[in-house]
Amino acid sequence: MNSSVSSTSLAAPVLPPRDLKRSMGSMLLWAFIFGLLALSWEGADMRPMALIENSGNMVDFADGFFPPDFMMWKSYVSEMWITIQIAIWGTALAIVCSIPFGILCSENIVPFWVYQPVRRLMDSFRAINEMVFAMLFVVAVGLGPFAGVLALWIHTTGVLAKLFSEAVEAIDPEPVEGIRATGANGLQEVIFGVIPQVLPLWISYSLYRFESNVRSATVLGIVGAGGIGMVLWEYIRAFYYAETAAVMIIIIISVSLLDIVSQRLRKLVT
Amino acid sequence: MLVVDISGLNKSFTRDKRALKDVRLQVREGEMVALIGASGSGKSTLIRHIAGLLRGDRDGGKIAVFGETIQENGKIARGARKVRADIGVIFQQFNLVSRLTVLTNVLMGLLGRVPSWRGSFCMFTKSERMRAMGALARVGIDGHATKKARHLSGGQQQRAAIARTITQGARLILADEPIASLDPASSRKVMNTLDRVNREDNVTVIVSLHQVDYAKDYCKRTIAMRDGEVVFDGPSTQLTPAFLQELYGEYSSELFANGSDDAAKPVAEPAARKDLAVATS
Numbered sequence: 001m002n003s004s005v006s007s008t009s010l011a012a013p014v015l016p017p018r019d020l021k022r023s024m025g026s027m028l029l030w031a032f033i034f035g036l037l038a039l040s041w042e043g044a045d046m047r048p049m050a051l052i053e054n055s056g057n058m059v060d061f062a063d064g065f066f067p068p069d070f071m072m073w074k075s076y077v078s079e080m081w082i083t084i085q086i087a088i089w090g091t092a093l094a095i096v097c098s099i100p101f102g103i104l105c106s107e108n109i110v111p112f113w114v115y116q117p118v119r120r121l122m123d124s125f126r127a128i129n130e131m132v133f134a135m136l137f138v139v140a141v142g143l144g145p146f147a148g149v150l151a152l153w154i155h156t157t158g159v160l161a162k163l164f165s166e167a168v169e170a171i172d173p174e175p176v177e178g179i180r181a182t183g184a185n186g187l188q189e190v191i192f193g194v195i196p197q198v199l200p201l202w203i204s205y206s207l208y209r210f211e212s213n214v215r216s217a218t219v220l221g222i223v224g225a226g227g228i229g230m231v232l233w234e235y236i237r238a239f240y241y242a243e244t245a246a247v248m249i250i251i252i253i254s255v256s257l258l259d260i261v262s263q264r265l266r267k268l269v270t
Numbered sequence: 271m272l273v274v275d276i277s278g279l280n281k282s283f284t285r286d287k288r289a290l291k292d293v294r295l296q297v298r299e300g301e302m303v304a305l306i307g308a309s310g311s312g313k314s315t316l317i318r319h320i321a322g323l324l325r326g327d328r329d330g331g332k333i334a335v336f337g338e339t340i341q342e343n344g345k346i347a348r349g350a351r352k353v354r355a356d357i358g359v360i361f362q363q364f365n366l367v368s369r370l371t372v373l374t375n376v377l378m379g380l381l382g383r384v385p386s387w388r389g390s391f392c393m394f395t396k397s398e399r400m401r402a403m404g405a406l407a408r409v410g411i412d413g414h415a416t417k418k419a420r421h422l423s424g425g426q427q428q429r430a431a432i433a434r435t436i437t438q439g440a441r442l443i444l445a446d447e448p449i450a451s452l453d454p455a456s457s458r459k460v461m462n463t464l465d466r467v468n469r470e471d472n473v474t475v476i477v478s479l480h481q482v483d484y485a486k487d488y489c490k491r492t493i494a495m496r497d498g499e500v501v502f503d504g505p506s507t508q509l510t511p512a513f514l515q516e517l518y519g520e521y522s523s524e525l526f527a528n529g530s531d532d533a534a535k536p537v538a539e540p541a542a543r544k545d546l547a548v549a550t551s
Contacts, residue, residue: 052541178365178431181321182438183382188390192378195370 048222064241068249073096076231076250083227086145086220087213090152094204099155104163118161120251123126125158130216134225139162145226152213163205167198204266211262218251271299272337273442273474274320279304279331281315281324281498289315290326291498296550297476304470304506305478305487307495310516313478314362316495317446320476322350344428355382358435358473362447364427368420372411372430375419376402379438398421405436409463432463436471444466449484461488482514 023160038193062216103109104118133151141147162228221229228251235244274297280289280363290312318324319341320333322385328344339347347353350449357391358379363529381389388394394402400484406412414422419430428448445464449457461477465488468475479485480515485492486506494502494509494517502513 007374149471166447174361174363174365175367177323178359178361178434179367179378179381181357181359181365182325182379183351183353183357184378185351185381185386186387188381188386192367192370192381192392196367199369 002241008083014177029245041042061241064239065245067242068245069240069242070246072243073246073250076228076247079221079228079231080250080254082145083221083229084214084258086148086225086227087152087210087217089204090217091156091210091213093153094148094156094209096173097153098160098164099202101157101161103194105161105165105167106168108171108173109194115165119165122158122161126162127152127158128155130155130220131223135172135223138224143224144228148217148220148225148227151225152216156209156213160205164198164202167201167205170193171197200269207262207266210253212260214255218255229257273297273299273301273335274476275334275337276320276422277332278329279316279333280327280329281312281319282327287441289498290319292497293331293500293502295493295500295530297474300472301491302465302475302477302489304489304492305476305495306359306480306482306485306492306517307478311338311495312498313495314446315498317359317444317476317478321357321444322346322354323359341387349353351382355438358432358438358443359433359442360428360443360445360448362450364419364424364431366419366427366430367454369418371416372419372422372491373399373402373415375430376405376433376437378462379405379434379440402433403439405433407428408436408466409433409460423456424452425459428452428456428460429463432460432467434467438465441473443473443475445475446522447478447480449507450480457484464488482509498540 014157014196088151091122101118101122105115105122107115130151131153134147137147171194175197176189179189179193217227217229218232219229221227221231222233224230228247232247235241235247272353274295275551276296277294279290279293280288282288293312305316307313315324320324320335322333324334325341325344325346330343332342333340335353338349338353340350340353341347359541366372367378374392377392377394377398379402380394383396384394403412403415406415409432411422411429411433413424414426418478419427431448432443443464448464450459452460461484463479464475467473477489486509489506491504492502492506492509493500494513496517501517502509
């Protein structure tokens, strides 16, 4: 008798009335999105026709990249290695600083007159792009990788401190209370109650930032802060497109390899 | 000796609801006191106040533990951290750090006793580690010392929490619904362990319980709370069914449903480990 729920025995289904308010809302949203795109057309100097008109030139231009010229591959690889080393040091210094700053940004650990100013400081570290910091540090400490390390350090500290503090704010407060009840001091509450809970997330965030710092470090050389970006910039400015292609291939391979390794590691800890 | 001395303690979380109303009570050394009452009657709140984890209202209430003020007039006393070192707190949710090993969790009990820098770097001496292992042996879970706390069952975690208070050398144990999230067999083991610590080490125990049967079985004295007020304080034998009916209202029938008939074996006596056992007085 399962078939008793056959559709024929029921009255024709009644559709719920259309929710006018809702459909109006979504219409307005789409209108806003398209309006915004249209408004930005001129400012962004959108000229899709140029792609077609200049297609001949573009083919010539692209042709210059092939075949890639790997004559100097040894120097590219060693410059790429320097780029990675810049990212390693920039990230490492940032992690060390982000631990105290991250905790001082957390509203469940410190009072508002501590976390508010520290958060604003971290905001400012994060607001300025690494490239801008790199230009400033090139002036301060001279051309070379060290300026790149300093730039990554400051910017990454701003990013990681925020991510670290978000992890701290999501902890389970009960183990911390358990530690406090034994007569432990505030620092010990953080060391034994907070850090064991957030460590896997912190490691994962740090590795992720290392990946993106390697990508950032490849362009830091353009402003003179060392690494493969310097080589890349020289070739592009001199119209050596075959060599440029070779450098780009080296960057793509190394960044992809590091991403894969780092992703595996991140899966391991969480 | 007076272990806990509370006078005129009030606590309001919001303006119109009083969580504690003029609580005054005294507990003497060596007592094992049950704290009963329906959910929301103020048992946990009272225990957290005694441990100095919550502050009372600023209207003159005072709590002294071992003669030292832990809070007065809504302010945690300066020496509270020192007093806390003598108080072991056991929570319903165990409050262990789940990613650390059981042994490390138990060693945390020493944080209030060893120099700060040593505690902060988790540097404990061999004799301190032995003390922690001895405590684990006493509660019968020394075989799990190197496991992570989260890999233990609820009852085992709760006994690890008791081992932490033993290692701490606590002279007062405050247990906040220690068996509320455990099955009956584990509940018995945990209550037996608390009972032994009370009798053998002369540790004063205040334990809040949801089931009245456990209070009758384990505690000579019972304090009953309703709506933040102490409504009964006397021998557990005087708890009449009529009074309990009134205390718990409509929930009273389920209170007696489980308890005495599912008694588990008492915790195995680690007699061979007696030499490691910690004198807590």
